[in-house]
Amino acid sequence: MSNMKAMVLHKPAPVESLPLKLEDVPCPEPKPSEVLIRVSACGVCHTDLHIVEGEVRPRSLPLIPGHQVVGVIESVGTGKASEEARIGDYSGGIPKTLKRTDGENPHPGMRVGMPWLYKACGECSYCKSGLENLCDDPRFTGLDVNGGYAEYIVAPADFVVPIPDIFSDEEAAPLLCAGIIGYRSLRVSGLLPGERIGLFGFGASAHLALQVARYWGCEVYVFTRSREHQDLARSLGAAWAGTADDVPPRPLDRAITFAPAGGLIPRALKNLRKGGTLAINAIHMDGLPEMPYDLLYWERSIKSVANSTREDAFNFMEVAAAIPIRVKTEAFPLxxxxxxxxxxxxxKIQGSAVLFIPSR
Ligand SMILES: [Zn+2]
Ligand SMILES: [Zn+2]
Structure with a gap:
């Protein structure tokens, strides 16, 4: 096939030095049980920043980042699966509890999304117990394999996510990581209907998680330095918004930190009730500060959030469409x-940044 345009990372460096280069590279070709997706939009995630700047290391370089990929399936891989391709072959389909929302299998012309989890082995104890997010041998989109800062991407057919019709491509893109991982964070925090939850940091993920929590009848407290982000939080239904140094009117049942700053951990814990849970939504953190044990005592717990499962993706897409969730985006050309x-x-981004890729 022909060439395609892509933003390629050859060497991680501070993003101020513009490490991504626009290049013409060969268009990928789908192997059996893979699909070729013509990308129309790709969300920009904080993890992309960590990869581009070298805090999260890719398997190999050069690399095309991007793991919130929306597009249309152009073709499905054909031919006999090679021996190599069959090894650890995609866990034998969607887990039984899941169904594609439209009841369809991936086929040309279908609009789909490709999230962070590119592939899980399907064989390890984690995969077998429904925790494919903890897989021993996973591949992540835009880290281990080329991602969506490009005109085309190939992806395992079993791992693409259907996109509800009510979302445009640009709106759907941030749902694929910011949305799904925010949803998993809510689940990991153990949030129950009607409880009070604190969100620390208010970027792409938190502005979507807030709406899910509201949908579940929860009271949401948002902690962020930015006045604009506080206003956005209130407009989306937050009961209260302030900075991480402010004290909310009532203690929190659950909390989630979204910013990769360890200094937030003690500030979140001090607002948590006895027995409450703090979920940390970060793939990278700048170290944890020493803190008094009192902050953790009374059976408070801290859990990190790592990746997401296809079940998270499917369930979140259903909830997002039912709400229906409002996605605030700022668009940039590829x-x-x-x-x-x-x-x-x-x-400086309000909501989520999204790259758009016009079709040629
Ligand atoms: Zn596995
Ligand atoms: Zn992400």
């Missing part, structure tokens, strides 16, 4: 990926 990441780094 070749402005460095600029989008820089604005994310400087906390």
């Amino acid at each position: 070749e402005k990926a460095n600029e989008a990441l820089l604005q994310l780094k400087e906390r």
